[in-house]
Amino acid sequence: MTTGLYDYARLDASGEANRAIFRMEARAIDPASEALFEALVAPLVDAWPGDAAVLEVGAGTGALARRVAQRHATARVHATDLSQEMVAAAARYAEDHPGKTRLTFAAGAAEDALGDVENRWDAVLSSVMIPYLQDTAIDSLAARLGAALRTGGVAVFLEQDLATDSLFHPDPTLAAKVFGKEARTVGRNHSLGLRAALRRAGLAVEPTASHLWSTTSFGPYLRDLFGRSVAEGMKTGRLTADEAQRFLGGLAHADAAGDFYYGLVYHRILATKV
Numbered sequence: 001m002t003t004g005l006y007d008y009a010r011l012d013a014s015g016e017a018n019r020a021i022f023r024m025e026a027r028a029i030d031p032a033s034e035a036l037f038e039a040l041v042a043p044l045v046d047a048w049p050g051d052a053a054v055l056e057v058g059a060g061t062g063a064l065a066r067r068v069a070q071r072h073a074t075a076r077v078h079a080t081d082l083s084q085e086m087v088a089a090a091a092r093y094a095e096d097h098p099g100k101t102r103l104t105f106a107a108g109a110a111e112d113a114l115g116d117v118e119n120r121w122d123a124v125l126s127s128v129m130i131p132y133l134q135d136t137a138i139d140s141l142a143a144r145l146g147a148a149l150r151t152g153g154v155a156v157f158l159e160q161d162l163a164t165d166s167l168f169h170p171d172p173t174l175a176a177k178v179f180g181k182e183a184r185t186v187g188r189n190h191s192l193g194l195r196a197a198l199r200r201a202g203l204a205v206e207p208t209a210s211h212l213w214s215t216t217s218f219g220p221y222l223r224d225l226f227g228r229s230v231a232e233g234m235k236t237g238r239l240t241a242d243e244a245q246r247f248l249g250g251l252a253h254a255d256a257a258g259d260f261y262y263g264l265v266y267h268r269i270l271a272t273k274v
């Protein structure tokens, strides 16, 4: 979404890291995210070798890394994120994890996390980090990835398709105004465009697999997301306070009536180093 976005490219400086941590973890622990993992990531994890070395970049609160370490009994998973505050939170969330001795955390930009060491990782994962990179940065990240993966290793990206989000609201005209879909821009290397960037880096790109992340309850993640959207809308003068209130009230009403629905398609962009 273009409205209500946290400034994920500079979270520590924005002073919003704590709220972003809350929102990220709320999304990650939603049952819809567990279903997404089962559908798009778990089948890959099951095929990884016993001593698999796994890197996650832009890991946020580390939920994906935790799931991988839970699913694979022996893989070592190194989770990294640009934000030091995110990384500190990720380490805290992993304290009671059964695989905690195989989980490590470090702050760093994705490119730096990949480093200059070649043939190091069996898998490199990323979930919803690419939208915060410019097209040129994505090209150089893909090149670094090509070098850092071991032969046979995979790059796994979970990317949201913002053309697909759907929200039920009793006032569709108001919902369209709050969503501001027409104002969204997608770079050439974002979402499905990432495939071409990975191919240019010499990786073998596999067919895209997709999953509908959907929920029928107005839970903490979406309350924060939409609360943030209307706050931004009011700040920029796009929405009146009355519209903001009617929008959130309409969602609460739909929720109470059992009619709440929000869905968004995630694509798994998968590439192998041959």
Ligand SMILES: C[S@@+](CC[C@H](N)C(=O)[O-])C[C@H]1O[C@@H](n2cnc3c(N)ncnc32)[C@H](O)[C@@H]1O
Pocket (backbone or CB within 6 Å): 008, 009, 011, 024, 025, 027, 028, 057, 058, 059, 060, 061, 062, 063, 080, 081, 082, 083, 086, 108, 109, 110, 111, 126, 127, 128, 129, 132, 133
């Ligand atoms: C939308 S959050 C996704 C977090 C997590 N992967 C998830 O799916 O819950 C985006 C994350 O990317 C991180 N990020 C943004 N730019 C980055 C970069 N250049 N390198 C590494 N991480 C970055 C942000 O700090 C933030 O934690």
